[in-house]
Amino acid sequence: MRPIGAQAVYEPAPQLQFEIERWDPRTKTMGTRRVDFTPEDNRKIWDAFKDWTWVRTVFPAFAEVVTGMARSEKQWVADIPKYYEKLLDEGQIFFNRDKMGRLLPDLKGQHGRFVQKVRLKETVTMPELLPNLQHLETQAALAMIMSQLENVQEQIAQIRGELQQDRLAKADAAWDQLNQSLKITDGRRREQAIMIAIGAGTEAKRALMRHLHGCLNVIEGNADQNEAQLIFGDLLKGKSKKERGKIEARMAYDDIAGILNGVRVETAGHMALGDTDAARRAMKEFAFFIETEQLDDRDTILRIDSRLPVEEKRPDIVDEFDAIAQRTIQLGALSAGQSIPEQLLVAYRPPQDGKDDYSEKDDIETRASTDDVEDTVEAADIEPYKEEA
Amino acid sequence: MSIRKKRTCATCGAEIPRSAKEDRCDACIAAAADKKMAIAKIGAALMGGAGVVVGIALKLFGGGKGK
Numbered sequence: 001m002r003p004i005g006a007q008a009v010y011e012p013a014p015q016l017q018f019e020i021e022r023w024d025p026r027t028k029t030m031g032t033r034r035v036d037f038t039p040e041d042n043r044k045i046w047d048a049f050k051d052w053t054w055v056r057t058v059f060p061a062f063a064e065v066v067t068g069m070a071r072s073e074k075q076w077v078a079d080i081p082k083y084y085e086k087l088l089d090e091g092q093i094f095f096n097r098d099k100m101g102r103l104l105p106d107l108k109g110q111h112g113r114f115v116q117k118v119r120l121k122e123t124v125t126m127p128e129l130l131p132n133l134q135h136l137e138t139q140a141a142l143a144m145i146m147s148q149l150e151n152v153q154e155q156i157a158q159i160r161g162e163l164q165q166d167r168l169a170k171a172d173a174a175w176d177q178l179n180q181s182l183k184i185t186d187g188r189r190r191e192q193a194i195m196i197a198i199g200a201g202t203e204a205k206r207a208l209m210r211h212l213h214g215c216l217n218v219i220e221g222n223a224d225q226n227e228a229q230l231i232f233g234d235l236l237k238g239k240s241k242k243e244r245g246k247i248e249a250r251m252a253y254d255d256i257a258g259i260l261n262g263v264r265v266e267t268a269g270h271m272a273l274g275d276t277d278a279a280r281r282a283m284k285e286f287a288f289f290i291e292t293e294q295l296d297d298r299d300t301i302l303r304i305d306s307r308l309p310v311e312e313k314r315p316d317i318v319d320e321f322d323a324i325a326q327r328t329i330q331l332g333a334l335s336a337g338q339s340i341p342e343q344l345l346v347a348y349r350p351p352q353d354g355k356d357d358y359s360e361k362d363d364i365e366t367r368a369s370t371d372d373v374e375d376t377v378e379a380a381d382i383e384p385y386k387e388e389a
Numbered sequence: 390m391s392i393r394k395k396r397t398c399a400t401c402g403a404e405i406p407r408s409a410k411e412d413r414c415d416a417c418i419a420a421a422a423d424k425k426m427a428i429a430k431i432g433a434a435l436m437g438g439a440g441v442v443v444g445i446a447l448k449l450f451g452g453g454k455g456k
Contacts, residue, residue: 224410230422231429245415299406306414310401313416318404 016042021349030349060274061136078105079121087115137340138276141331142283146267148324148348149260155317156257167207171258174201174265182272191273198269205262209289212255216293216300218248223303249307253314256321259289280331287332296325316350323348 016037024031037045049055056063080088084107087093093115096106105118174197181193222245225233266282294300301318308314327344334340396405400417411418 223406223415225415225418226411227418227422227425230419231426234422234426246419299408302404302406303415305403306398306405306409307416309416309420310403313401313403313414315404 014046016045061139061276065136075123076120077123078118080107080118081116084116134339135276137345138280139271141327141340141344142267142271142276142279144344144347145283145324145327145331146264148320148327149264151348152317152320152324153257153260153264155314155320156253167204167211168254168258170200170204171208171261171265174198174204175261178265178269178272194269194272198266201262201265201269205259205266208255208258208262212252212259213293215248215252215255216304219245219252219303219307222248223306245307246309249304250312252304253317259286260324283328284332287329290325290328295321296329298322319351320348 017034018037019032019034022031022033023029036042052063055066084093088095088107093107093109095118096104096108098104105120106114107116107118109115177197177200178194181190181197184190184193263282263286267279270276270279270282290296298318301321305313305315305318330341331344396407396409396412397403398405398414398417399412400421401414403414405412405414413421
């Protein structure tokens with residue numbers, strides 16, 4: 001890059017900033033601080049945004065918002081004083097009409113007497129801006145949840161057992177299919193490949209959901225057994241119940257990882273096709289499943305984690321999955337056109353060390369009373385997930 | 390906003406469900422049960438061994454007296 005003095009053309013260069021959150025151990029508070037991007041990164045980002053074709057491909061919703069802003073409509077609106085507005089409302093004066101019955105900018109009384117000439121005011125409206133912004137917010141909220149799904153999935157992968165590999169392989173294959181299809185340059189073929197990947201993801205997700213249901217039943221059935229019960233179980237049944245519980249717990253975590261993968265394939269696939277409503281639908285289905293299996297109840301995940309030996313316990317997964325469940329249900333309960341709550345647009349932040357308590361997340365409107373441990377969520381306009389016998 | 394205290398395992402310190410009946414996690418209960426089972430098995434084996442020894446001793450000494 002040449003020095004400014006040697007440059008022939010000067011262009012304004014917007015400086016991008018990013019916000020970092022920092023834990024201050026002295027004040028014991030989270031603080032935020034804005035930091036400039038390095039000049040090189042700043043230049044690269046703005047260079048990327050200069051290519052409109054690229055922006056339209058990578059950020060379709062963002063491009064729509066910008067286009068929506070540019071597609072303004074100019075209108076002339078009658079600027080009526082308050083007093084005459086009141087008379088109009090009361091029906092004492094009317095707009096004059098031409099022979100075709102169209103309104104003229106003159107106000108007249110009941111006997112056709114001229115009252116006032118109306119002034120016209122130029123207004124510029126952006127009719128598509130609001131839905132476009134909501135669309136963008138929805139995409140951002142979905143992206144937030146998707147990044148969390150990826151996080152948890154990666155963490156579970158670290159403790160993955162060697163069981164039920166075929167079921168999990170299907171979910172992994174769907175994710176690979178999606179990533180490969182996104183690289184196809186031919187538009188029609190890319191769409192077809194994405195649709196196939198979404199289908200594979202849905203199938204894998206459903207198979208794993210059924211299996212997780214079974215695992216949770218076994219874990220629930222074996223929960224809260226004391227030492228004596230376990231010893232008698234060992235003596236009478238031969239095969240140790242506690243061992244079985246450990247295996248089921250590992251399989252349950254694997255199932256959750258696979259389900260998250262399936263949901264990611266569906267959501268990312270639909271978003272890549274520009275179909276945010278379908279992506280939201282996938283998230284809603286996931287919300288029903290969470291609700292049906294009571295995965296939004298922290299105890300359910302803790303019961304799985306409780307089965308695992310100390311070195312395999314993952315409190316970070318419990319925390320993050322808990323947050324995912326709340327967010328997913330909150331997003332799933334929103335109807336189309338409803339604005340996205342601010343907390344869904346904020347990135348997940350793990351609880352701080354030493355902070356022993358956790359809140360019940362009362363800010364989520366759909367949660368029931370705070371005293372009730374078995375909290376339920378009343379979803380709005382959607383049929384419930386049904387577990388077939 | 391209500392704040393709830395986390396319940397933790399008395400042995401390993403991991404978080405346990407609020408509704409858990411025991412104050413330990415399932416894995417720790419299972420480990421303790423395993424330990425007790427192992428002690429019981431060794432105890433039973435020792436008892437069995439001791440019984441055999443006593444039996445032999447009784448046979449030997451009892452036989453000697455009978456002569």
